[in-house]
Amino acid sequence: MTEQRPIAVLGGGSFGTAVANLLAENGHQVLQWMRDPEQAEAIRVNRENPRYLKGIKILPGVTPVTDLQATLDACDLCFVALPSSALRSVLVPHAERLTGKLLVSLTKGIEAHTFKLMSEILEEIAPQARIGVLSGPNLAREIAEHALTATVVASEDEELCQRVQAALHGRTFRVYASADRFGVELGGALKNVYAIIAGMAVALGMGENTKSMLITRALAEMTRFAVNQGANPMTFLGLAGVGDLIVTCSSPKSRNYQVGFALGQGLSLDEAVTRLGEVAEGVNTLKVLKAKAQEVGVYMPLVAGLHAILFEGRTLEQVIGLLMRGEPKTDVDFISTSGFN
Ligand SMILES: NC(=O)C1=CN([C@@H]2O[C@H](COP(=O)(O)OP(=O)(O)OC[C@H]3O[C@@H](n4cnc5c(N)ncnc54)[C@H](O)[C@@H]3O)[C@@H](O)[C@H]2O)C=CC1
Ligand SMILES: O=C(CO)COP(=O)(O)O
Numbered sequence: 513m514t515e516q517r518p519i520a521v522l523g524g525g526s527f528g529t530a531v532a533n534l535l536a537e538n539g540h541q542v543l544q545w546m547r548d549p550e551q552a553e554a555i556r557v558n559r560e561n562p563r564y565l566k567g568i569k570i571l572p573g574v575t576p577v578t579d580l581q582a583t584l585d586a587c588d589l590c591f592v593a594l595p596s597s598a599l600r601s602v603l604v605p606h607a608e609r610l611t612g613k614l615l616v617s618l619t620k621g622i623e624a625h626t627f628k629l630m631s632e633i634l635e636e637i638a639p640q641a642r643i644g645v646l647s648g649p650n651l652a653r654e655i656a657e658h659a660l661t662a663t664v665v666a667s668e669d670e671e672l673c674q675r676v677q678a679a680l681h682g683r684t685f686r687v688y689a690s691a692d693r694f695g696v697e698l699g700g701a702l703k704n705v706y707a708i709i710a711g712m713a714v715a716l717g718m719g720e721n722t723k724s725m726l727i728t729r730a731l732a733e734m735t736r737f738a739v740n741q742g743a744n745p746m747t748f749l750g751l752a753g754v755g756d757l758i759v760t761c762s763s764p765k766s767r768n769y770q771v772g773f774a775l776g777q778g779l780s781l782d783e784a785v786t787r788l789g790e791v792a793e794g795v796n797t798l799k800v801l802k803a804k805a806q807e808v809g810v811y812m813p814l815v816a817g818l819h820a821i822l823f824e825g826r827t828l829e830q831v832i833g834l835l836m837r838g839e840p841k842t843d844v845d846f847i848s849t850s851g852f853n
Contacts, residue, residue, distance in 0.1 A: 515679055518543050520583050522602070523593030524551050524576070525791065526564040526652035527618055531591055531680075533656060536573030538682050544576050545583045547602075552576035564790070568656040584609040589616070589675060591646070592630070595791045596621025600633050610638035614672050616665065617645045620700035621793040622800050629697045644672045645693055646680075647700035648751040649759035651766065658684040664752045665689055666696035688751060695747030698738050703757040704794030705801060706730035707768035708775070709818050710761035715776025716828070726814070727761050733812045736845055737801075740810045745846060768794040781822050798822065813838060 521532040524546025532544040546552055555561055555576040559569055577583050584590065584606055594602055596619050603610065615638065617630040628636070631645050644667030655661050665676040665687050673689040680687050690696050706726065713722055734757070735748045747753055760766045764773070771792045774784035785792060802819040805812040817835055820826035 515540055515589055515675070517589075518575075518587050519679060520545060520587035520590040521593060522580070522583075522590065523595075523618075524548060524555075524561065524564070525593065525595075526561075526656075527650070528591075528593035529561045529565045529568070529570065529574075530652040530655040531593060531618060532574045533568070533571055534680055534682060534685055536571040538679065540573060540679060542574045543583045543586060544574050545580050546576060546578060549578050552578050565653065565656055568653075580606060581609065584613070587613070589614045589679065591616050591618055592634070593618040595619065596623060596630060596793055597796065599630055600637065603634070603637050607637045610634075611640040612642070613638070614642045614644070614669075614675060616667075616672070616676055617643075617697070618647075619793075620647060620697075620704060622701050622797050624796060624800050627800055627804055629694070629701060631693055631697055642669050642672050643667060643693070644669065644676060645697045645700075646676065646687075647696050647756065648688075649755040651759060651763060653765055655685065660684050660686075662686040662688060662751055662755075664696050664750060666691070666693040666752070668693060690747065690750070690752070692744050692747045694741075695738060695743040696750075696752040698741065698743055699734065699748055699750075699753040700756055701793070701797055702734045702737065702801065703730070703753075703760050704768045704792070705798045705815055705818065706734070706757060706794075707760035707766050708772035708792075708794045708798070709814055711764075711766075711769035711772025711774075712776040712828075713772075714769075715773045723761070727757060730761070730814055731757055732845060733814055737805060737810045737812060739846075740808055767792045771795065775822075795822075 518541040519535050521528045521544045532542045535542045590613055615634050619630040631643050634643050646665050648663030650663050665673045667673050677687045710726055731754055735745045739745050767788055767790050770788055771784045802815050817831040820831055
């Protein structure tokens, strides 16, 4: 299935640029929309996005554009790689143009105040659009450098999944399909919080046992929350769950991990975010997730602990003490404890 019309990628950051290049590599004409005309002009002239993906050659099939209306009119398939804080405000003025389009969110965040995932916002803005998400262990720079990578496209709309697979499958990029849009998207949003904790642990010189404990307990916590919200826990065993959790909690290339690392080095949250200069979705997700977990009564000690350090004036030592001395629990939530005599 070849796309007859150009494909849109909304967002001029690192992930939008990496995905635009992948599509162009597969022979598609890509309109990459960004809000900054100077950035678009620089990419047009130099074929590089120096602020967000320095050193990566942007292929001729990618055209940087700044007219969102014209971009949406020209395309049927549209990937949305905007920060979660911007997605709604960018698209609301163009709601009518989205009817019938295939909108695929690449954004891994949760909206403050509404607790909506990005595809839910898309659905609300454009009820007549066809909606999907793409999520997985997908560091933008590694994709751009052609590291072998896999991801998940998730939608109830099977044809949408097939079109995204056809558009993105390539020599170094493999796309799996899932019908569990909610679970896939939730996994991508939640793991950012734990990447901050993992970065912090590394900066503090903690060992591999600690990292493994963190990742595994993070998975337990994420899954517990997801099940409470109605998601299928099995999805968390896939690329968009444990896969993304591993890469983001292990890689200094992850921006959330970098924020955590800077915090572990003693920087304040503001300093850490400023030093990064890119989107770290986990900071906002932490705030909304802590409130939601409390509201629905889901036990999320790692989320509560990081929140206490960043926003409630607790010290790391106090939080570690509380976590390690917490009452004994069973290992895996979803295995019945009736096996004990
Ligand atoms: N970079 C990565 O490795 C991956 C990122 N993602 C997700 O993709 C989303 C976008 O992230 P990145 O591209 O990495 O961010 P980035 O920090 O590299 O770039 C953000 C881009 O958004 C633009 N932007 C900010 N506010 C805007 C607004 N109001 N209107 C229009 N454009 C605006 C900025 O100008 C910049 O071009 C995030 O939700 C992230 O979690 C998902 C997978 C991998
Ligand atoms: O989502 C990502 C990898 O899958 C990218 O993570 P960061 O936003 O932390 O860089």
